[in-house]
Amino acid sequence: MGFAPVPSLLFLFLLVALPAIAVVGTIVIVLMCGHSRWINGTGWWPFKSKRIVYFVVLPLVLLDAGVSLGAWKSHELSVELEHQRVRREARRDFVLEQEFQYGELLIPAGTRIKRHDPFDNGEPGRPLKLTGLMAVRFPRPVDVAGVSAIAFNAYPGIIELANDQIIQGVQCKKGNMAKFETPLDTLDAIAEFGKEVPDGPKANFRPSQWRFVGCADGHPILE
Numbered sequence: 001m002g003f004a005p006v007p008s009l010l011f012l013f014l015l016v017a018l019p020a021i022a023v024v025g026t027i028v029i030v031l032m033c034g035h036s037r038w039i040n041g042t043g044w045w046p047f048k049s050k051r052i053v054y055f056v057v058l059p060l061v062l063l064d065a066g067v068s069l070g071a072w073k074s075h076e077l078s079v080e081l082e083h084q085r086v087r088r089e090a091r092r093d094f095v096l097e098q099e100f101q102y103g104e105l106l107i108p109a110g111t112r113i114k115r116h117d118p119f120d121n122g123e124p125g126r127p128l129k130l131t132g133l134m135a136v137r138f139p140r141p142v143d144v145a146g147v148s149a150i151a152f153n154a155y156p157g158i159i160e161l162a163n164d165q166i167i168q169g170v171q172c173k174k175g176n177m178a179k180f181e182t183p184l185d186t187l188d189a190i191a192e193f194g195k196e197v198p199d200g201p202k203a204n205f206r207p208s209q210w211r212f213v214g215c216a217d218g219h220p221i222l223e
Contacts, residue, residue, distance in 0.1 A: 091120050102130045103205025110139035112222050129199045137222040145207035147178055151221035157182040157210045160221045168212050177218035180210035 096111045107113075107130075117132035137151040141162035144152055150162040157180035164174050172178060183206075198204060 087124075088120070092116060100128070100130060101201045102133065102199075103201070103203040104208055105142075105144060105205060107136065108139060108142065112137040114222060130203065131197045131199045133205065135222050145180060145210045145212075151223075153221060154205070155182055156180075157207070158218070158221070160218075161215070167215065170212075170215060172215035175217075175220070176215040178215040179213040180207075181213055182210050 093114050094112075096107060096109050096113060098109045100107045113130065113133070114135040115130055115132045116134055117129065120126065120129065120131070133154045135151070135153045138149065141148045141150055143149070144159055145157070147159055147167055148162040148165055149159045151160040152158060159178040159180065161172055161174055161176045161178055165172055167178060
C-alpha cells in the first residue's frame with residue numbers, strides 16, 4: 001500500500017482544510033460574540049485573554065483574508081479563461097469582413113471561414129490569420145483549382161461545385177463534391193518551435209497543384 005506524495009497532501013490541505021478551518025472558526029467566533037451580546041448581556045467581545053486574540057482570533061482573520069483573496073483571484077482567472085475561450089472560438093468560425101489573400105487564393109469578403117490554430121487565442125490586437133484553414137464557404141462562386149466553387153475543404157481537398165461543369169472530361173453537377181488529391185503541407189511539421197507558420201500571400205496553399213480525382217454527391221460544406 002503506497003502513500004500519497006507529500007506535495008499532494010499539502011496541496012489538498014491548502015485547498016480544502018484551510019478554507020474549512022477559516023469558515024468554521026469564523027462561524028464559531030460570530031456565535032460566541034452573539035451569545036455574549038444577547039444571552040449573557042456582557043457586550044460583543046467575549047474574550048478576556050489576550051492569548052486567544054493573538055493565537056486564535058488574529059490568525060483566523062488573516063486566514064479569512066487569504067481565503068477571500070484566493071477566491072477573488074480564482075474568480076478573475078475563471079473569467080479570463082472564459083474570455084479566452086470566447087475569443088478563440090471567434091477565430092475558429094467566423095465571416096471575413098474584408099477580402100484576404102491566402103496563398104494563391106483571394107478569398108472575398110463575406111466568406112465563412114472555419115479554421116483551427118491552437119496557438120491563436122484571439123488576443124486583442126492580434127492580426128487576422130488563416131493558418132490552420134479547414135473549410136470555406138464563399139458568398140459567390142470563386143475559381144479554386146480550376147473549377148467554379150461555392151465552398152471547399154482544404155485538407156483533404158474537396159470542392160462543392162457552384163454549377164454544372166465538365167472537369168477534365170468528367171460531367172459534374174451543381175452541388176457535387178469534386179475530390180482532389182492535395183500535396184501534404186509539410187510547413188507545420190518542419191516549422192521550428194516558436195516560429196510562425198507562413199500566412200497570407202506566403203501561405204503554403206496552392207490549389208493549382210491539386211489533382212482531380214472525381215466528383216460525387218455529398219453534404220454541403222459549412223451549411
